[in-house]
Amino acid sequence: MRTISRRDxxxxxxxxxxxxxxxxxxxxPALAEEETEPENTITGDASADGAFVVWGWNDxxxxxxxxxxxxxxxxxxxxxxxxxTGGSDYYQTKLDAVLEDPSNELYPDLxxxxxxxxxxxxxxxxxxxxxxxxxxxxDMANMYQYNVDLGSDxxxxxxxxxxxxxxxxxxxxxxxxxxxxxxxxxxxxxAKFADLDTILETAREVNEASGGTCKLFSGYDEIKRSLxxxxxxxxxxxxxxxxxxxxITTYLETAKTLYDEELTYNTSQWSADWYANMDGDGTESNxxxxxxxxxxxxxxxxxxxxxxxxxxxxxxxxCFWGGTGLAxxxxxxxxxxxALIMQYLACNTxxxxxxxxxxxxxxxxxxxxxxxxxxxxxxxxxxxMYSADQNFIEFFYDKADAIxxxxxxxxxxxILSLLDTECQAYATxxxxxxxxxxxxxxxxxxxxSYLSVE
Numbered sequence: 001m002r003t004i005s006r007r008d009x010x011x012x013x014x015x016x017x018x019x020x021x022x023x024x025x026x027x028x029p030a031l032a033e034e035e036t037e038p039e040n041t042i043t044g045d046a047s048a049d050g051a052f053v054v055w056g057w058n059d060x061x062x063x064x065x066x067x068x069x070x071x072x073x074x075x076x077x078x079x080x081x082x083x084x085t086g087g088s089d090y091y092q093t094k095l096d097a098v099l100e101d102p103s104n105e106l107y108p109d110l111x112x113x114x115x116x117x118x119x120x121x122x123x124x125x126x127x128x129x130x131x132x133x134x135x136x137x138x139d140m141a142n143m144y145q146y147n148v149d150l151g152s153d154x155x156x157x158x159x160x161x162x163x164x165x166x167x168x169x170x171x172x173x174x175x176x177x178x179x180x181x182x183x184x185x186x187x188x189x190x191a192k193f194a195d196l197d198t199i200l201e202t203a204r205e206v207n208e209a210s211g212g213t214c215k216l217f218s219g220y221d222e223i224k225r226s227l228x229x230x231x232x233x234x235x236x237x238x239x240x241x242x243x244x245x246x247x248i249t250t251y252l253e254t255a256k257t258l259y260d261e262e263l264t265y266n267t268s269q270w271s272a273d274w275y276a277n278m279d280g281d282g283t284e285s286n287x288x289x290x291x292x293x294x295x296x297x298x299x300x301x302x303x304x305x306x307x308x309x310x311x312x313x314x315x316x317x318x319c320f321w322g323g324t325g326l327a328x329x330x331x332x333x334x335x336x337x338x339a340l341i342m343q344y345l346a347c348n349t350x351x352x353x354x355x356x357x358x359x360x361x362x363x364x365x366x367x368x369x370x371x372x373x374x375x376x377x378x379x380x381x382x383x384x385m386y387s388a389d390q391n392f393i394e395f396f397y398d399k400a401d402a403i404x405x406x407x408x409x410x411x412x413x414x415i416l417s418l419l420d421t422e423c424q425a426y427a428t429x430x431x432x433x434x435x436x437x438x439x440x441x442x443x444x445x446x447x448x449s450y451l452s453v454e
Contacts, residue, residue, distance in 0.1 A: 038086030055111040057091035102331040119410040127159040133339040146403040160325030161346035167399035168319040171293040174386040190313040203263040214282035219267040220255040230317035234407035259427040294321040295362035299382040310384040
């Protein structure tokens with residue numbers, strides 16, 4: 001059998017595309033049998049002359065197109081057909097099938113890409129370089145560099161543009177902080193999240209003070225993103241040899257301490273129990289005092305219990321979480337319209353100020369952010385901030401400059417899922433640390449045979 005290199009696979013060479021191995025790579029986990037894949041929700045007529053098809057996994061992109069872009073360019077907006085796949089779990093499977101069939105009337109001209117898998121697409125032959133459709137370095141001058149890197153392929157060609165910047169933080173519930181930490185002062189609370197050792201001490205303090213009815217975090221995986229999205233070493237080196245950053249070991253060891261000392265409720269992020277702990281009172285019902293977050297998490301994911309109760313503190317490392325890029329496909333039917341949408345929504349200061357006014361996004365444009373701060377807009381984080389002294393946009397202003405996304409690769413989403421398995425096995429005592437790390441490397445190799453274990 002022909003040996004397939006990472007570079008060959010990602011570039012989608014004809015030989016690789018024809019192989020069964022290539023066909024099986026980068027497939028998102030299969031849906032459970034009892035789950036039913038939802039039908040796409042299609043807005044507009046894809047068969048109409050001049051139809052321009054945009055894909056997303058929810059209506060976030062559609063909302064911006066329906067408001068910000070429609071107001072600025074109503075004639076061009078009238079041509080847009082939007083395909084909502086009904087959830088991120090189905091997005092890549094559905095999208096990839098259509099990308100292989102340019103004759104399909106729903107073939108995307110423009111598509112949204114989430115950070116967790118954007119590198120899969122930028123390092124394929126499915127996307128156009130933004131330079132080839134007329135978007136210049138000057139257009140991108142006000143972007144945060146980490147987002148430019150995330151949207152670029154391994155050769156530095158920019159293919160996806162982000163309208164959001166997503167620096168990480170911890171969101172702390174003020175009423176619980178007052179009860180179990182004795183303060184609602186943002187600086188005093190920030191000191192309790194200064195580093196992982198301090199975070200562990202804070203977790204013990206909350207647990208002891210509440211008798212276990214309130215925990216600092218709902219689950220130990222609240223620390224995952226801050227560690228994984230601040231790594232200095234990627235999951236493999238320039239020779240495609242698997243490497244594990246020291247943050248991997250730190251995550252496993254810290255997770256085990258949290259588990260062994262019963263400092264969390266051991267929930268998984270996005271689970272029903274995880275959500276339920278947002279709303280507990282910390283006395284009669286279990287509650288989590290803090291959640292790892294970022295700008296979009298605050299106003300899209302926190303429950304109404306947190307409205308007017310949210311204090312933001314810096315993560316112990318500058319890091320990021322999520323964000324959506326826009327990319328034009330190689331079969332795009334109208335690259336001028338693709339460039340117009342991407343430029344206005346991801347480069348243009350006026351457009352990005354309008355996005356912030358629409359949905360409170362912390363936008364990926366330093367000039368737009370400066371204008372928003374000067375105007376006082378979004379100061380309360382869409383009603384979630386506890387204190388008027390803590391300006392939502394100003395809080396994040398210095399949190400994105402030093403973010404480094406250079407370690408992110410096309411394989412990260414799957415590898416991070418493999419890490420979850422090994423972290424749980426180690427935290428619960430099923431495996432020792434050396435075995436968990438060795439098994440992680442082995443599972444990475446088993447999933448991506450072109451990555452080797454020394």
